[in-house]
Amino acid sequence: MDVEQRTRRAAATGEDPLMSLPKAELHLHIEGTLEPDLAFALARRNGVTLPYASVEELRAAYRFASLQEFLDLYYACMSALRTRRDFADLVLAYLRHAHAQGLRHVDMFFDPEGHTERGVPLEEVVEGLRDGLREGEAELGVTGTLVMCVLRHLPEETSLRTLDAMLDRYGDLIGTEWTGIGLDSSEQGNPPAKHARVFARARAAGLRLVAHAGEEGTPEDVTQALDVLHVEHVDHGVAAAGSAAVMRRLADEHITLTVCPLSNLALQVTPDLARHPLPTLIAHGVPVTINSDDPAYFGGYLGDNFIAARDRIGLTEAQLVACARESVDASFATPARQAAIRQEIDDWVAAHEA
Numbered sequence: 049m050d051v052e053q054r055t056r057r058a059a060a061t062g063e064d065p066l067m068s069l070p071k072a073e074l075h076l077h078i079e080g081t082l083e084p085d086l087a088f089a090l091a092r093r094n095g096v097t098l099p100y101a102s103v104e105e106l107r108a109a110y111r112f113a114s115l116q117e118f119l120d121l122y123y124a125c126m127s128a129l130r131t132r133r134d135f136a137d138l139v140l141a142y143l144r145h146a147h148a149q150g151l152r153h154v155d156m157f158f159d160p161e162g163h164t165e166r167g168v169p170l171e172e173v174v175e176g177l178r179d180g181l182r183e184g185e186a187e188l189g190v191t192g193t194l195v196m197c198v199l200r201h202l203p204e205e206t207s208l209r210t211l212d213a214m215l216d217r218y219g220d221l222i223g224t225e226w227t228g229i230g231l232d233s234s235e236q237g238n239p240p241a242k243h244a245r246v247f248a249r250a251r252a253a254g255l256r257l258v259a260h261a262g263e264e265g266t267p268e269d270v271t272q273a274l275d276v277l278h279v280e281h282v283d284h285g286v287a288a289a290g291s292a293a294v295m296r297r298l299a300d301e302h303i304t305l306t307v308c309p310l311s312n313l314a315l316q317v318t319p320d321l322a323r324h325p326l327p328t329l330i331a332h333g334v335p336v337t338i339n340s341d342d343p344a345y346f347g348g349y350l351g352d353n354f355i356a357a358r359d360r361i362g363l364t365e366a367q368l369v370a371c372a373r374e375s376v377d378a379s380f381a382t383p384a385r386q387a388a389i390r391q392e393i394d395d396w397v398a399a400h401e402a
C-alpha cells in the first residue's frame with residue numbers, strides 16, 4: 049500500500065495508522081498524566097483546594113517558559129492525590145488513554161517524595177500504583193513496571209532516606225514490579241553527581257538506572273550521568289546533539305535516549321519541532337525512543353508524540369517503527385513480554401506493507 053492509499057484508509061477509519069503501532073513507553077511521569085478534570089474530581093473527593101478556580105483556569109495556566117515553570121504547576125496539582133484509590137485511578141486513566149494509542153508496556157516513573165514530603169504515606173502511593181497496573185493489565189492486557197524517581201532539587205540525604213524506605217518496604221519487588229530508579233525535577237544547579245551515592249546504593253540493590261540529563265542542560269551533563277551514575281538510558285538527553293563525541297559514545301555504548309518531542313516544545317527546549325534534534329541523533333546512530341513525559345500538560349499522549357515526530361519533525365515511517373522496536377528492546381519488560389510485543393510490531397509492519 050502506498051502513502052496515498054494509506055492516507056485514504058486512515059481517513060476512512062478516522063484513525064492515524066501510527067496510533068495502532070505497538071509501542072512501549074519508557075519516559076512517563078504518572079503524576080504528569082493528571083488531567084484537569086480528574087485533578088478537580090480528586091480534589092473534591094479529598095476536600096483539597098487547588099490553587100485554580102476551575103478546569104478552564106487550570107488549563108489556561110499551561111503555558112511554560114521553562115522546566116521550572118512547569119514543575120511549579122506539576123507539584124501544585126499533585127496536592128489532589130491523597131489516597132491509594134487516587135493513585136490507582138490515575139494509573140487506570142493513563143493506561144486507557146495510552147492503550148488507545150498503541151501502548152503495550154510502560155516503565156512508569158513516579159515521584160515518591162512529591163507525596164511523602166506533603167504527608168501522604170509511601171504505602172498509599174505504591175499500593176495504589178500497583179493496584180492500577182494490575183487492574184489495567186486485567187482490563188487491557190498492557191504490562192507495566194515501576195521506576196521510582198528522586199527529586200534532584202532535594203538534598204541527597206533526603207533521596208537516600210527515600211530509597212531506603214522503598215528498599216525496606218518493597219525490596220522484594222525488585223526485578224519484577226519495581227525495576228528501576230530515575231532522577232528528575234530541576235536540572236539547572238542540580239547535576240547528576242549530586243545524587244551519586246543514591247545511584248550507587250540502588251545499583252547494589254539490583255535496580256536498573258536511568259536519569260534525566262541534557263534536557264535543559266549540556267552534553268557534559270549527559271556524559272556525567274553515564275560516568276558517575278552509570279545509567280543505561282538517558283531521559284531526554286537531547287543536548288547530546290550538540291556534541292559529535294557524545295553522540296558517538298551513545299551510539300557505541302548503545303545508550304538509549306528517551307526523547308519527548310511535545311514536552312521539548314512545551315518547555316521551549318526546542319523553539320520549533322522543525323528544528324528538533326531527533327533527526328541529528330538518528331543520523332549519528334544514537335538509539336532513540338519517543339515518549340510523552342507529562343502528557344496531561346504537554347498536549348499529547350504516546351501516539352500523539354509519534355504523529356508529531358512524523359508530521360512536524362519529519363521522521364519517516366521506517367524511523368518511527370525503529371523507535372517503537374527500540375522502546376520494546378530497551379524496556380524493563382520480561383524477555384517473553386518483549387518478544388510478544390516485537391511480534392505484534394512485525395505483524396503491524398506486514399499489515400501496513402500489504
Ligand code: HPA
Pocket residue numbers: 077080115122232233234235260263311341342
Ligand atoms: O521533563 C521533566 N524533567 C524533569 N523533571 C520532570 N518531572 C516531570 N517531568 C519532568
Ligand SMILES: [Zn+2]
Pocket residue numbers: 075077232260283341
Ligand atoms: Zn521527564
